Amino acid sequence: MAERYRQVERVGFGSRLPSSFVSVFVGLILFLGSFWLLFWNEGRVNLAQVATGAIEISPLGSPSAPLGRLVSLTGPMTSNELLGDHLFLRPGPYIAVSRKAEMYAWEEEKETRTQEEFGGSEVRETIYTYTKVWTENPEDSSRFYRSSEHVNPPMPFSSQLFRVSQAQIGNYRIGMQDLQIETPSAVPLDPQTLIPGIQARVEGSYVFKGRGTLANPQIGDMRTSYTALYSGTQATVFGRLASPNSLESYLGPRNVRFYRLFASDRFAAIERLAAEHTALTWILRFVGFLMMWIGADSFFTPLHTMLSIFPFLSGLGRFMTRVVTFFIALVLTGTTILVSSIVYNPLVLLLCLAVAGVFILNVLGRRPRRQVAGF
Template identity: 35%
Template sequence: MYQWKENKKEETQENLGGGTTTTTTYDYTREWSQDAIDSSDFKYPNDHQNPEMPFRNARFAASDAKLGGWTLDADTLGRVNYSQALKPGAPAGWTRSGDNYYRGDAAAPKVGDMRVRYVDLPSGTTISVLALESGDGFALFTTKNGYQVELAAVGNRSAAELIEGQRKAEALLTWILRGVGTLLMFLGFALFLAPLSTMASVIPIFGRIVGGAAALVSLAIAVPLSILVIAFAWLAYRPILGAGLILLAIAVGYGLWRWHK
């Protein structure tokens, strides 16, 4: 639905003699959103009212979907990351533009206008499934190490290809989480050192200098410490890689210390 969205911006300025002043400004833009935006939570809701959203995203699974002689349930179908646009006739009061259906003017939408898109996994699509046979369907199977597996993908793929695809996806997620962990560690040290910047901000230029130094110290601690945590986790499974990461952490920490010095 085309809706109002509130954007909040805060600017903090250091005061001469210490302390800070924070100024908060609000501006409102209109955009398409698949989630309902509650305008009653806005700072200034009077001129930015969003109507109730009449439709929400929905997913439907065919009850008689088949893969050869096996029945595919909603869970298995949901694992297939593929769809194509479905283009039925436009109902009364709606117009179609491209793959989307609009209730309102597609070229000049107003708040409350709707945009709907249909997608489906068409009949006849070749898919591959790696799972445990259960009756006339499929279910999760548990490996020796307790890992539960049920994989599905479009195309004629071998078990090795399905497993490799899942491994790459999980490896990417793991590195993203490691990056987030490093960022959180940096923010934690930065918050711990923040009082030093606050005390030095009695003279604004000193506050900025101390704040910059505190950020560098936080970075010098967070990066090698994060690498060490990752390295110790790897030691049990890949000792050579784990040992290499420990050496890397030491080198990074020493390099940052030398650079700061």
């Protein structure tokens, strides 16, 4: 059950006015930063396109690509090493193991509501809500509003990715140091996979350690689960052909490193990269729009503060500026995205020039011709 605490404070007009100018400065940073983010986002390297240009080589036989080129290699990935986490998981036939460690801890949520009063003062009501959650990153409880009643102990161990030092696909050695790895398979927790004599117990799909139970945990209790990439899994690796029999990290366009493993074939891996690129592009576009909108609206904070002497005027002014800045941010975001696309992609520029040329020729072709007298 959540615990809630209420804090109320009154801030006078004399204190609010100087802080409103600070908001303008912060808003200016957000506003200008949004242009940089949108411009950078449109120029991000599409790794799906990079992967499409990779030379596909066979896991057996001699390489069909020159050294230093980006290649893709598909086949069963194996290793002679056994891998565990030296905590609960016994060494086994894994290429990589992801340990997800979660602690039952307090989480603080803060919600502030404001109400302006006649004369420019403001009443701020802050509601602090404390809930118990499973989390990989417990909050620092010393910073809580009610820290003495809600204490998170230090986390005894954390989430971590483990990998073997050497692996191969067919005749090729895969450098493991910088390789981005996914671990798609859950590791069953039984006597064959767990270290004997561990000071913990298995509950469902977790190794549980603490004073409570998984159904009724106590603050500080830990639960751990594992996923892995098993030796022998069919995988596709994109990387640089560093030698006739080894792959390492590839330095792509604009110094973007590309060295990644997918537990799938080449076609599915490229589809995954394309979907990730599209999703992140739209997320960053939305973030850039919000930064621009919030930043633009912050320019009017001093005006809103001065109008708050008469609260009804402040509310009306705040609504109007938010509507206006919304459309301004929308237009500027779209324009920035279009200009950035043209800068980064000459084909888009040529297309725009072609459309403009057709439009101009069409307009000129419709102009009436003057008739010469006597004809």
